[in-house]
Amino acid sequence: MKQATWLLAGLAFTGAVHGAELTPVQKQMREIYQELVETNTTNSIGSCTVAANKMAKRLKDAGFKDADLHLIVPPGGPKKGNLVARIKGDGSKKPLLLLAHIDVVEANREDWLRDPFKLVEEDGMFYARGSSDDKAMAASFVANMIRYKKEKLAPKRDVVMALTCDEEMVPTKFDGVEYLFNHHRALIDAEITLNEGGGGLLDKEGKPVRHGxxxxxxxxxxxxxxxxxxxxxxxxxxxxxxxxxLADGLSRLGKFAFPFKLSDVTRAFYEKMSTIEKGQVAADMKAILNNPPDEAALERLYTLSPSHNSTVRTTCVATQVNAGHADNALPQRARATVNCRILPGEPIEEVQATLQRVVADDQIKITRIGEGVASPMPPLTPALMKAVEEISNDMWPGVPVIPTMSTGGTDGRFLNSAGIWTYGISGMFHGPEGSGAHGLNEHIRVKSLYDGQEYLYRLGKRLATE
Structure with missing residues (x-):
């Protein structure tokens, strides 16, 4: 589609959000979104299998055949179902995978201002558990698969949607992406995956600042x-x-900082952000790009937000402590859990050796809890970036697309480790206050939800057909 047509479509689309009347596309999206949000998928009492079946029914009602729908329930996890749906292409390119998890973290009604499992639209916001993480993307992918089917899309590559379970559970034996990859790889094998983890930032006035x-x-x-x-x-x-x-060792760890490191992605992030930010923040972002980096600038950025420190270093922090067995007895055992978030490319065994050196006590035994999945950073290819940037500029003219590295984690780690390049990109913007994901009163702006669906629709269609 030509650029002028994209712009007209975008204006018509976003204009409907500001008015009382939704477009047919938005109405369908809202119905799917509400049904998914109001289906409890917590680990305690919820069921991903129920949610996956509901989404499968919507796809089947839209014309998907049984052969193109796969409900995969792992053995021993009857509530941990995953849904895979496919629109077949001509086979000239490897598939495009649209990935979103449908499980959510726990939410107690007494802690929330509103029922976390009822979709509430209030003052331009949608409130609910999973309203942002990650049922916004999941509902968008379902709605867009229906749109593609209705349009009789004839892609060059298969378009595969996977709605998976247990991304939020750590540790877990039922992670949907890991299970599908290990036991049903052919269903989700792809060249490119669109996943959670990206998104945009709005300023205090609601103006888009950057798209990640x-x-x-x-x-x-x-x-x-x-x-x-x-x-x-x-x-x-x-x-x-x-x-x-144990306390002395943890105290030494608390004073330790892993070495500063920049990758191509994080260097590009600070290079571009230094042209967006103002004043001291912009100057500090430029200063840490020097060799060696400016330590005072690093400290100011860390004070501004701990995420800056996490972006440029491996971090290890004590998160749990358990010791002793009685008030009147000397402790026979003291244990602590230390959670590390390791920069891509740093071997886990080297981090473990560093921990042992830093705690500096042979009586402190250090063992791994589970086995982290080390995965490389996917390449930002010119073809991908051109599609991402052009569609973004059509919808938000002049707003820069910024490469980012997640300091947290997603299911993309399983795919990137196998060379199925996975990118976090959503087209959904949040204000400086964040979305409340994993916390109280999780939310997303109504306009951001519909804009994100439209962005993902255009990007998926372009990547599938070009």
């Missing part, structure tokens, strides 16, 4: 630190105390 494309994420790896001791009666204490050993 996530290319890579840190490696999630936890460690157990443990000290054991014969113990004894608390009335006659020894100096050799398991709790003191």
């Amino acid at each position: 494309i996530q290319a890579g994420e840190k490696v999630y790896q936890s460690f157990q630190l443990e000290v054991t001791n014969p113990g004894g009666h608390s009335s006659a204490p020894y100096r050799d105390n398991a709790i003191y050993h």
